[in-house]
Amino acid sequence: MHISEGVLSGPVLVSGMILAAAGTTVGLKRLDYDKVPRAGILSAAFFVASLIHVPVGPSSVHLILNGIVGLLLGWGAFPALLVALILQALFFQFGGLTTLGVNTVIMAAPAIICYSLFGRAVHGATRKAFAAAFACGFLAVFFSALLAALSLIGTEEKFFKVSVLLLTAHLPVMIIEGIVTAFCVAFLKKVQPGMFARPGMTDPVRGEKGGGK
Secondary structure, three states, X not given: OOOOOOOOOHHHHHHHHHHXXXXXXXXXXXXXXXXXXXXXXXXHHHHHHOOOEEEEOOEEEEOOOHHHHHHHHHHHHHHHHHHHHHHHHHHHOOOOOOXXXXXXXXXXXXXXHHHHHHOXXXXXXXXXXXXXXXXXXXXXXXXHHXXXXXXXXXXXXXXXXXXXXXXXXXXXXXXXXXXXHHHHHHHHHHHOHHHHOOEOOEOOOOOOEEOOO
C-alpha cells in the first residue's frame, strides 16, 4: 500500500508530513523504555511482511500487520512503522522519501484507531477477544486502504477508479490480516497477557496499572 513518489500533490504531501510528525512525537513520548524492544520486533515484522507485495496502479497490495502493531504499541505504532518505512524506501525503493509522511499516516493512523476501538475488547472471553482481534486486523487494513484512496482522490479526481481498484484489491488482505491478528492475540493472551494492558487496567504480569501507552 506504499504510494510512490511523483503521484501525490504538494498539499497532500505536506499534510501527511505534518500529521506523521505529530503522531510520531506523541508516540515517542508515550513509548516506555521497556516497550522499545517490542517496537523494534514489530517494526521488523512489518518490514518483512511488506516486502512481499503485488503492484496495483500507483500503490501495492501486501500484508501490513498494523492491527496487531496498534494493539501492542498503541501510539508507539507511529515511530515503529516510520522506521520500517524509512528503511524500505532507502533499501528497496518502496514508496519514497517525499511520500514518507503520507505512507506513515496511512499505516499508523488506522493502528491507533483500532487500538482505541478494540484494545479493551481483547481482554474479554476467548471468543470475544478472537472476534475483536479479527475486526481489528480487518478494519486496520480497510482504513489504510481508505486513507490511501483518499490521498489519491485528494490529488486528482481521475484517480477515483484507481482508488476503487485499490480498495477492492485489498479485500482478501483484510480477511487474511483479520485471521492473522486473531491468532496472534489468542497466542499472546496465553503466553503473555500483560502485553495487552490498557489504561486503568491492572497488568496481570507486572501487577501495575496500564499507563495509557
